[in-house]
Amino acid sequence: MDGVPEPTNPDLGGTVVEKVLRVTDKSCLALGHRGGNPVVVKTLRTDAEPWVSTFAEEIRLYLVFTENPPPVRIPALVHTDGRCSLVLERIDGDPVSTRRYAPRSLPPPLVESAVDTVSVFARWTPPSGVLRTVFDYPARIAKYHGLGFLDDSDHAALHRLLAEVSRDGMPWQPNHGDPIPPNLLIPRDGGCVLVDFEFTGLYLPGLDLALLHTVLATTPGASARVERIAEQAGIEVPFLLNRALVLARERRLDAETPDGRRQHARSALLSRLWEECRSRLHGDTGFPSSAG
Numbered sequence: 001m002d003g004v005p006e007p008t009n010p011d012l013g014g015t016v017v018e019k020v021l022r023v024t025d026k027s028c029l030a031l032g033h034r035g036g037n038p039v040v041v042k043t044l045r046t047d048a049e050p051w052v053s054t055f056a057e058e059i060r061l062y063l064v065f066t067e068n069p070p071p072v073r074i075p076a077l078v079h080t081d082g083r084c085s086l087v088l089e090r091i092d093g094d095p096v097s098t099r100r101y102a103p104r105s106l107p108p109p110l111v112e113s114a115v116d117t118v119s120v121f122a123r124w125t126p127p128s129g130v131l132r133t134v135f136d137y138p139a140r141i142a143k144y145h146g147l148g149f150l151d152d153s154d155h156a157a158l159h160r161l162l163a164e165v166s167r168d169g170m171p172w173q174p175n176h177g178d179p180i181p182p183n184l185l186i187p188r189d190g191g192c193v194l195v196d197f198e199f200t201g202l203y204l205p206g207l208d209l210a211l212l213h214t215v216l217a218t219t220p221g222a223s224a225r226v227e228r229i230a231e232q233a234g235i236e237v238p239f240l241l242n243r244a245l246v247l248a249r250e251r252r253l254d255a256e257t258p259d260g261r262r263q264h265a266r267s268a269l270l271s272r273l274w275e276e277c278r279s280r281l282h283g284d285t286g287f288p289s290s291a292g
Contacts, residue, residue: 010043010085013078017041026051034078034087044084054198057132059086061197064131070124070174072117073193092188097181101266106219110192114184114216117192118208119229124174131174134201137162137241144248154244157281161241165204170238172202179208180215206230206239210246217273244281247274 015034022029023045030041044055062077079087096102096114141162145155176183177199185193209226216222230239251270254262 010083011081012041012043012085012087013081015039015041015079015087027055031090032087037078038090039078040075040088040090042086042088055084058197059083061200062086062088064126068126068130070121070126072121072124073187073191074197075193075195091185091193093185093193095182096184096186100180100182101215101269102181102219104218106216106222108221110186111216111219111222111225113186113192114179115209115212115222115225115229117184117194118176118179118212119233121194122173122175122205122208126174132201133172133203134175134177134199135203135207135245137204137245140245140248144245144252147252149248149251150244153282154278158241158244161237161281165238165241168237170205170235173205174200175203175207176200177203177207179211204238204242205233205235207242207246209239210242213243214246214250214270214273217269240277240280243277247277 012032013034015032017030017032019031020028021031026044026046026048028041028043028045030043032039032041044051046052059080059082062080065074066077073091075091076089077086078089079085096106096110097104138159141150141155141158144150145152150158176194176197178196179194183194183196185195187193209230213223213226216226227239230236247270251274254267254270257263
């Protein structure tokens with residue numbers, strides 16, 4: 001483990017670390033080789049919650065993927081100590097972007113590949129009980145209402161959508177949970193690979209699509225592509241619900257960013273997307289729109 005500062009002393013299973021890419025007080029990401037094959041090394045560097053539980057969940061998911069492979073390409077698990085290390089297949093490629101929001105317009109084939117990948121992942125059928133339910137939707141609605149990112153009419157409209165989804169008995173589905181551009185790897189040999197599964201689990205249909213709809217919004221045609229997929233899948237109602245909650249979260253993150261680091265173009269984008277979402281939300285639910 002030379003070159004990797006690790007107070008947790010992970011077992012890397014004979015992996016030789018060559019280059020440390022990123023170190024924080026919580027984790028370390030590095031490149032290396034194991035058995036002559038290139039690998040990515042992720043290690044936990046804290047014993048504090050919720051990071052210990054989050055890392056343990058990602059280890060558990062990679063073990064699940066090994067036994068029940070999803071219908072999309074993901075990095076293969078090479079080694080784990082079951083506690084604070086993950087050694088994964090290194091796939092030659094680049095992320096869609098290193099930023100949460102792609103700063104430039106993306107080529108249509110790349111957008112199509114990303115959208116198709118999360119759509120196919122959502123059709124994965126692992127054994128019952130393998131994936132956890134990630135979102136408590138009523139609690140999320142209450143949280144963002146309490147913080148002021150949803151007004152009273154938004155709160156009522158979202159509960160009406162939630163009741164409609166429950167009444168229809170729409171099943172929850174696997175979603176990656178965080179398909180932002182840095183977590184979408186484009187390999188040299190084509191396709192799209194999902195990485196980083198800290199938030200993967202069961203959601204109401206369309207969570208991943210709702211996030212892509214937001215973070216790829218500056219690419220012409222990307223949002224329309226996502227909406228067509230949601231319509232074709234017959235998940236317009238949960239997609240709209242997820243879209244509203246994704247935008248509430250993104251607006252909260254933006255509002256909490258210090259002024260010196262805040263990107264005004266992103267703030268303006270989120271404001272526009274939220275007004276568009278509210279128009280759809282209140283139009284679909286019959287609630288009058290009000291200033292938000």
